[in-house]
Every structure is written in structure tokens, then in C-alpha cells.
Amino acid sequence: MLFKKRTHTCGDLRSANLNEKVTLNGWISGKRDLGGLLFIDLRDRYGITQLKIDPDNKACYDTAVKLGQEFVVSASGIVIKRESINKNIPTGEIEILVEELDVLNESEIPPFVIEEEIKATDELRLKYRYLDIRRKSIADNLILRSRVSQIVHRYFEKHNFIEVETPMLMKSTPEGARDYLVPSRVHKGKFYALPQSPQLYKQILMVSGMDRYVQICKCFRDEDLRADRQPEFTQIDFEMSFVTQDDVFEILEGMFGEIWKEIKGVSLPEKFRRMTYDEAINSYGSDKPDLRITGEMKIENISGIAGGSEFKVFQETLNSGGIIAGIKLSGKEVTRKTVDSLTEFVKKHGFGGLGYLKFNAGGNVQSPVAKFLSAEITDNIKNAFSAADGDTVFILSGEKMKVLTALGQMRLKLAEDFKLTDESKYEFLWVTDFPLFHYDHDEKRFFAEHHVFTMPKDEYLKFLDSRDPAEVESIRANCYDLVLNGHEITSGSIRIHKPDIQKKVFDIIGLTDEEAKMKFGFILDAFRYGAPPHGGAAVGYDRVIAILAGLKSITDTIAFPKTLKASSLMDECPGEVSQEQLDELAIQIVKKEA
RNA sequence: GGAGUCGUAGUUCAGUUUGGUUAGAACGCCUGACUGUCACUCAGGAGGUCGCGAGUUCGAGUCUCGUCGAUUCCGCCA
DSSP states (O other), X not given: OOOOOOSSOTTTOOGGGTTOEEEEEEEEEEEXXXXXXXXXXXXXXXXXXXXXXXXXXXXXXXXXXTOOTTOEEEEEEEEEEOSSOOTTSTTTTEEEEEEEEEEEEOOOOOSSOOOSSOOSOHHHHHHTHHHHTTSHHHHHHHHHHHHHHHHHHHHHHHTTOEEOOOOSSBOOOSSSSOOOEEEOSSSTTOEEEOOSOSHHHHHHXXXXXXXXXXXXXXEEOOSOOBTTBOSEEEEEEEEEESOOHHHHHHHHHHHHHHHHHHHHOOOOOSSOEEEEHHHHHHHHSSSSOOTTBTTOOOOEEOHHHHTTSOOHHHHHHHHTTOEEEEEEEOSOOOOHHHHHHHHHHHHHTTOSOOEEEEEOGGGOEEOTTGGGSOHHHHHHHHHHTTOOTTOEEEEEEESHHHHHHHHHHHHHHHHXXXXXXXXXXXXXXXXXXXXXXXXXXXXXXXXXXXXXXXOBOGGGGGGGGOOOHXXXXXXXXXXXXXXXXXXXXXXXXXBOOOHHHHHHHHHHTTOXXXXXXXXXXXXXXXXXXXXXXXXXXXXXXXXHHHHHHTOSSSGGGSSSOOOTTSOBTTTTBSOOOOHHHHHHHTOOOOOOOO
């Protein structure tokens, strides 16, 4: 079908184009019929341009009055100056006096009005995602995503990385997240798995001597979903040979630096701040602390100070190996309501109650536990937190990790309730020295915290032969996360490349040689032929885009996202398949009993 | 797997607490009027399986149970 092609987009024309004869193609975004004069807003992804239809041009006018929302048209005419200027849009000084108007396609009445302040629910927007993407904010997210992608490709190429595509159909490995499985027709009863990440392939590429590998790739995890978790998501996955942790950091610091500079016009520090896992847990009660909070609100362990008190709860805690710790809220009025809501919050975390010390003006201390604490102890607590009059210190006592994580979550809650987070900041933080193992008391065995190929730090290699839970759990790994504003956006490690160390790690998690061979045989084979020291990381691409776009959820960074139940409302997947397809795969559906 | 919230016109919601006349509003849609609008304005109109299924009741949008879907959180996500 022939149609008059556009000479400009709907975002192009300005006063400089006055008197030019132009053609625009686009969607009808609005129509204002004044009874004679008729104005149309024509939209494409570049912007909106106003069309003026004069009733004297009868053919044109007759077509125009019949136009509905989202009709696709081609309009030709002269760029003229508007009588009244619209300062809200970039093309607001001009309009097109239309001479020729063709309907390229009609549209049914859309199920929701396509406007920036969308009223439709997520459910409806996902079902008609193609209409949702016509909205500027969603389109802009996809454009942003595309721009970042270009920056990333350019950056890694500049640093001598090779892009290698790795298989989407691979072997299922039982460690880690649940795999999405794909049945094999040729090998009946056997299954491929979709990659949770290209981890093993990229390590093998290091053995191959590719030296520097990168890929922006889709990954799949069949786990329950959240606002920031989609069943399929995207990683910037990379691996480097002959490197230490610092080399990996440098690459990512450079990459994020370029992204932020180009997208946000913000210069990030050349080196990001670093913190060990232990420091993060002890001071922020989290392995991904949000450092945008005013005054940082560090957790202080006051076991030593408060332990000297008569307070029975504190005594019992310390006797059973627990800790007493707290956080300070600076200069905010703490009401009865605040305390009640926080108490309810900590009770959900399994605490009997919440202690607090309110340092009022004039040296008066308001506290339900004050009567158990001497003036000296109260003073010492005040000093430990560098508390001033008007500050409140909240205190919890109990098992160490429970206290720290509860205080960590309270820190975030207080920051939210009292608006202590500087939303304009970008706080990047390396969290390093993660534990290599944790002991599972139910299953009575050790598990790898990151993955089984993570290299222990040199000074802990001696504990690889120990089976004492405390010693084994003390082993720290060459394993690191990059945290941005409290979100984990990157995770990686230096890998084990020596078979003897690998064997010891397998031993600790109770993997026999035989099992190891069955699960990881191909990579262990590869490692026998000269594996270089190597390490890398994977960046959670969707989360990075969400933060750049100022979104809470990653859903709108993805063109066609899935719901929390992993279905796509637009194309209605997953769907049933025919009996023939099942027969070919030798698969039988077991109906759930009623 | 568990807990919470939501589901009423094309859309967003009110109505559910305390069951009771013809289920309302706004936007959208349709018709008409209007020659400088840009959230055009004005007048009129159409539009409902109250998610679905059972139950309680003289009577259910409203109460109970189940189910489906969306969403938030916990578990889970090396």
C-alpha cells in the first residue's frame, strides 16, 4: 500500500522550519473539534506535533472529523506559527496547516487512555503492553536501556573484551536456583536447562585463553518472584584471566563511571568505597547497606557498656552468648505512636520488646529501661552513640545475627518513616570478604555461600582442612558484591583454578569425587588442562536500568515483562500444548487429584 | 509453600462496616452545538455476568467457604 512517507518526526519541527512543506506520520493522540477549526495532536515516539485542519479544505476536514484515538495517519502541509504558543511541548511554537490527510489505519477504541498519568492497573497495561509502550515514560525506559547497552558494548570493546554467545540450552546443575527445564525430543526423558547464568561457560572460556569475555545475556531462574525479580532477566556477564579482585573492580568502576557520565551527567568517584561483609553486617545489619541515609545511622554494639547493668534481660542475653546493640535516631521527635509501631516491627522479628533511651533537652532521659541503668551506664550509652539532646537510641538484645538484621531493617524503616534518605545520591559500595561457607544446622552440613568455584582468601586456606563449624565459617572468600543505594547490582568472585583447593572445597560441602565428576565433570576436566587464575562478575542489568530510570520495580525496564506468577498476560504464556507435542517428547501430564 | 491487600460500566473508583427500592461518580465512548484549542467547552445519550463457583438467607455487590487472577511481604532466589 502506498502512503505519503514522513519528512520529519513529530518531535522535529520548530520555528526554524516555518513555511516548509512537510509530511508527518503518527498516531492520533488527541482531537479538539471547535466546530469549525479542528486541532489534532499527532504522536510518535519522538514527540507530539499539532495539526490544524481548516474547514475550508473540505476533503481534509471530512476525513479529520471522523478520526478516532490511535488512528494512524499521514498528514502533509505547511509549518506555520501558532496564534497561541504551547510552552509545555518542544514543538509548541508551530503547527501544521494540513493540506492532505490520509488515514493509514483505523484503531479500535483503546481499553485505556494512553496518557502519562496512567490510570489503568498493571494487569491491563501488561495485557495491552503494545499500547502501554506508546506512553512516553515506558518508551523512554526502553530507549534508556538501549543507550546503556550501547555504552556497555563500546566500553568493553575498548577494554579488549570479546563478546561470546554461550548456549541457552545447557545441562541442569542441581546447585543454586531451580532451573527452567526444556525437554529433549531426540533424547526422550532427558532435559536441557536454561542458564541461571553462563557461569561455567565463561570460566571454560578462560581455560580456552579468551582472556577477557563479556556478554549481555538473558538468564533464567524458576523461583518465586518479587518486584525486582523476573523469571527471565538480564546480566552483564564478564570474566577476566590473570586478575585479582582489584582488576575486576577497576573494570566495573570504569563502566559505571561511563554510564553515569553519559546518562546522568554525573561524575562518579574513580574508586568506589569498600567495606568488608563483617563491617556491613556489624554496622548496618545488612550485606547491602544503603549509605544514602543521613548520618549513616550505624549500629553500635553496647554489650560491654550495658552488660554492667542490673537489667535481667540484658544479663540473660549476654550469658547465652547474645549481644546488646542499638541505633540512634537524630533530632527527630519520637512519639508514643512511633515507639508502638517500632515495637510491633521488632516483635515480628521475634523480639519481646524494644528498649529505647530518649535524651531530652536539659539532660533528662526518658526510657522504660532507665530504672535498670545507672547514670553512668546511661552516660556511656549516650557517648557510644555520640548522642545529643533530642536524639533517641533504640536498643535490642538477643542472638547476634537476629539483633543485627533487625536493627538493619529498623534502620531502613526509620529512614523511610522520617525521610532520612537523600534520593538524589548514588552511593556505590563494594562489599568484600564474604564468608565462603555456612553451616546448616538442620541438614548438618556446610553449604557454599556464593558458588563452589569461589576462591578462599589466602590467609584462610589453612582452615580448608578443618571441620570445626566456627573455623570453617570464619573462612572469607575472594567474593564481592557491588551495592548501589541498598540494592545488590553486581556479584562476583575470583575463582578457584587449582584442583587441590577445589577438591578441598568439595570435601567440605560433602561432595565426593564421584558426585563432583557427575555434576561438574566437564569443567573439572577443562581445568586439568591449564586453567589460568581468573575471576569476574555479573551485573544485574535490569536493576541498574531501574535505578537510572528512578523506578522501584524492574518491570517497566522490560518491554514484555511477566507477572509474579511468571505468566505473560499479553501472549498468555505459559500455555498448554497438543497431545502430539507431548507424545513426541514422551511426556505425560499428571493431573492433580481433586 | 505461607501471610496480607485488591477484583463493581471500556477505564479508575465509591457503595461492602450494619444484607433490603431502579448499583452511582469521573474519565472514555456515541449524538448535537461551537473558528484558536492544547485536560477545549456546553447540551444530551448509551453502557453492569458486581472475577468465577457453591453456601447461608424471604432477600447477597455486601456474610461464609472454595477457586481464578493481579499485587506486597516471608520462605525461596549458590
